Amino acid sequence: MRQYLDFEKPVAELENKIAELRQMAKDGEGINIADEIGKLSDKSEKQLRAAYAKLTPWQKVMVARHAQRPQALDYFRDLLTDYTPLAGDRLGHNDQAIVGGMARFRGQPVMVIGTERGFDMESRLLHNFGMPKPEGYRKAQRFVDLAGRFGLPVLTFIDTSGAWPGIDAEQRGQAQAIAKSTDCFLRAPVPVIATIIGEGGSGGAVALGAGDRVLMLEHSIYSVIAPEGAASILWRDPKQAATAAEALRLTAQDLLKLKLIDRIISEPVGGAQRFPQEATAAVGEAIAAELPALIALDPAALVSQRREKFLAMGREAL
Structure with missing residues (x-):
């Protein structure tokens, strides 16, 4: 069952009406309603296009967090072959918020890593x-x-509100783990392509995002802090989250202008949650377009260019 966001309510009403008419036709009530369904479908699509053409930053936050957006394991399923999951940190734990392993992407052997949220209460608790x-x-x-x-x-494939903030994580070195992960990606002697597929939250996302290419889905977000957190700190009022979202410049469009990411991947009309397989296919095409040039570079050149890429961020603003 499709879940609608607040700004999608007019579309929801139209689509519910279409569903009712289709059920009437299915029940054989002898009414020719094909023309009416067609008119309502056209109106619904126009409203959806109009709504998504002018999303505010806060509305993009809501879209990025949508529970029905495809997640890391969906991308693995749709884009990879011969996927062999790996587990554990070799120190005693297997954190299932991070998933990944070896696979082939269009015939090319790769290592894939993703943050997985889960799709129902059981899987969300697991991850x-x-x-x-x-x-x-x-x-x-x-x-x-x-x-x-x-x-x-x-x-x-990154989709996380951030690293786990619990005291147990802090006691076991959360900050150091994030810093070392970021450093590990920066020093990797192989190509790294990071894609923000939903919410890129704080250092928890940066720890997997220090890549040669950073891609973002059109309605995803990437920020140092959640809008609610920023509102609580700066305005002392979490209800100011929409104002904070505007100030944080967290949309893909803002970040591309600031040269903090490299490419925006278009989503289907209505967001990745509406047509998940179209969204995963678009991500696959974007990765395929970026990967060959990176594979052609030798390890020293890769590490050097990656270093310069991140050191250059913010220089123009100084």
């Missing part, structure tokens, strides 16, 4: 709502080290 603990970032480091050893490009 800790996509919020990794230190063991998850150490797991990612192990995967990157393994990729470097075998010359495998690394593809990451």
